[in-house]
């Protein structure tokens with residue numbers, strides 16, 4: 001497998017783009033994590049990886065989307081983006097996730113990449129606006145990888161994403177990226193309607209054949225105004241996805257990303273560990289994209305360094321999340337998130353203004369934390385990379401209290417109280 005992967009990288013990629021990825025995301029990304037670890041030792045905090053939703057608008061209407069995509073358009077302009085990225089660079093950061101809405105609806109997205117050629121971006125997109133010209137420009141810029149979401153077969157994609165022809169348009173964008181030689185990924189939010197079709201070797205082989213370099217299976221999280229809880233996976237299915245990802249990493253020449261497990265297969269939440277936090281299109285600084293509460297904004301007068309370091313809300317979020325579960329707090333304990341938001345007087349950052357009600361309405365559900373069924377990495381490269389650079393950074397040994405955890409895998413688990 002290592003040989004086939006090396007062969008793909010050597011013969012099927014643009015070497016300039018590969019070098020940019022290896023240097024700006026790989027080498028400098030590792031350096032950012034090392035700096036993060038040093039900060040934690042000193043008692044300081046700044047996340048080494050920021051997710052930034054640059055615009056709220058989107059051409060699709062996906063089931064379970066939590067963003068107010070139909071609200072008046074709001075975006076972070078290029079000047080503010082350069083400011084945020086510049087401040088993060090000063091902290092040693094080099095890798096940024098750009099989300100939306102649909103980020104390619106932001107007219108200045110290519111300018112943002114152009115102005116920040118020394119760092120690397122991963123763009124979470126439906127691919128519909130990646131024309132051959134846009135893909136060519138992304139190639140010239142050389143500092144971004146498109147991560148294109150494919151949510152299933154034609155019929156499932158139309159249903160999941162609220163429009164006809166979605167898959168065709170997505171595949172066209174994907175082909176444009178691949179034709180332009182971009183290092184391209186495909187992600188899927190795995191749910192009941194695409195689990196059978198996409199979590200299998202045939203799909204992975206097709207991605208490899210197309211020239212896709214990496215895949216990412218997210219687990220569908222029923223949140224937001226139209227949560228569609230019937231799409232959520234069972235604990236057994238989540239376990240099977242994890243096993244499939246670990247197997248694929250050891251058998252197939254494609255990189256498989258997952259952000260929810262360490263090298264030994266222990267679950268973690270990247271917001272609870274402090275690996276990442278999120279900035280919304282309105283500039284609100286949130287624990288993660290689906291937790292829509294905030295006390296701070298990028299438009300505050302203080303520098304970001306101080307905002308992150310001094311945020312009592314984010315510090316308390318990380319503590320509460322890590323104390324209660326190694327999995328996803330919003331799925332397992334929405335009640336604790338509501339308490340946290342109320343205790344800190346955190347603002348509901350949605351336009352619909354119903355984030356508290358949505359937490360109240362949520363049933364508690366199992367997430368990636370599945371004690372006793374950990375699946376350790378089989379591939380040595382992933383295992384070592386996770387051991388040194390992607391783990392819990394001590395968050396759970398400091399906070400997690402097993403007695404606090406409610407076994408969400410049972411039928412009808414109940415919120416305490």
Ligand code: SF4
Pocket residue numbers: 221268269270271272287288289290291327328329330331
């Ligand atoms: S709270 Fe849940 S959705 Fe947010 S980063 Fe953690 S595990 Fe992911």
